Amino acid sequence: xxxxxxxxxxxxxxxxxxxxxxxxxxxxxxxxxxxxxxxxxxxxxxxxxxxxxxxxxxxxxxxxxxxxxxxxxxxxxxxxxxxxxxxxxxxxxxxxxxxxxxxxxxxxxxxxxxxxxxxxxxxxxxxxxxxxxxxxxxxxxxxxxxxxxxxxxxxxxxxxxxxxxxxxxxxxxxxxxxxxxxxxxxxxxxxxxxxxxxxxxxxxxxxxxxxxxxxxxxxxxxxxxxxxxxxxxxxxxxxxxxxxxxxxxxxxxxxxxxxxxxxxxxxxxxxxxxxxxxxxxxxxxxxxxxxxxxxxxxxxxxxxxxxxxxxxxxxxxxxxxxxxxxxxxxxxxxxxxxxxxxxxxxxxxxxxxxxxxxxxxxxxxxxxxxx
Numbered sequence: 001x002x003x004x005x006x007x008x009x010x011x012x013x014x015x016x017x018x019x020x021x022x023x024x025x026x027x028x029x030x031x032x033x034x035x036x037x038x039x040x041x042x043x044x045x046x047x048x049x050x051x052x053x054x055x056x057x058x059x060x061x062x063x064x065x066x067x068x069x070x071x072x073x074x075x076x077x078x079x080x081x082x083x084x085x086x087x088x089x090x091x092x093x094x095x096x097x098x099x100x101x102x103x104x105x106x107x108x109x110x111x112x113x114x115x116x117x118x119x120x121x122x123x124x125x126x127x128x129x130x131x132x133x134x135x136x137x138x139x140x141x142x143x144x145x146x147x148x149x150x151x152x153x154x155x156x157x158x159x160x161x162x163x164x165x166x167x168x169x170x171x172x173x174x175x176x177x178x179x180x181x182x183x184x185x186x187x188x189x190x191x192x193x194x195x196x197x198x199x200x201x202x203x204x205x206x207x208x209x210x211x212x213x214x215x216x217x218x219x220x221x222x223x224x225x226x227x228x229x230x231x232x233x234x235x236x237x238x239x240x241x242x243x244x245x246x247x248x249x250x251x252x253x254x255x256x257x258x259x260x261x262x263x264x265x266x267x268x269x270x271x272x273x274x275x276x277x278x279x280x281x282x283x284x285x286x287x288x289x290x291x292x293x294x295x296x297x298x299x300x301x302x303x304x305x306x307x308x309x310x311x312x313x314x315x316x317x318x319x320x321x322x323x324x325x326x327x328x329x330x331x332x333x334x335x336x337x338x339x340x341x342x343x344x345x346x347x348x349x350x351x352x353x354x355x356x357x358x359x360x361x362x363x364x365x366x367x368x369x370x371x
Contacts, residue, residue, distance in 0.1 A: 175207035179240030209239035236339035246285035296337035300326035
């Protein structure tokens, strides 16, 4: 096989084929990288020389050729032998050439093979890294807002680095569950927040606290969600402690809450297991704000809900023995219910509401008496 650069063409193309298959890189990308490398090496050999003008490299795997070629114009009289050639010289290459035609001639210098191989190796490696980074970025950018199975690789300070397939994920402290202690080799599900480009390749930022993690975990467990028969309308989460999720059924024959809980509670238990015993309240979504707010305060029982559409606020009355349950530990239940519904919620016990009503009546009567 012809080869003007001094590289073993059989070994050369075999190595490229193997590299292409192992690294999952398009062969054309590799060929383009080699061509650029050869031109770079050639120009380094002839610094500040006109010889490097109009030079291109070609790689022809079919013919097994790797060549450096320079373009010359066919002229009657040569004034610049680097860029021009006579008609007679041109027709010695191919009889069909005419004046004004461009002729490409080999310009590979002696002993160029070693230099070319060394330079090509470095540049090709760089192109390979860039191509791989590009492929990884394209692959993982499509996985934003999805979940992946991750394996903890190392922990530096408070930041956890995880393996997520072909690349590494970054689990920042703010995205870690406060109740969870991760160790090297732990296997966990993570939610892909963002995939960003960087000088060292794509960075995949993942989360264990995002509400989207809960949503995706239920999608894995509940076929009715995937089919669209059950919809997740909203999620409010305090990671590691408690989550409230509002669901709705588009099919009157399907119980949305029951579908998410699953037979003998297995579906929700699988999600809870992944979240390290985080409590999950699954409630029925309603287009009626009063009903929705009452449901959101589950597991507390609600007597009545009075809503103000203009202020988007609600006054909720619960039995006296349900007040602490409705508010929750450190206000968590009420806080999550407000976050889930998007309404400001004021909770009163029945006796408090009655006392407030009696006081309001007394004040009104007093004002009327003064008049």
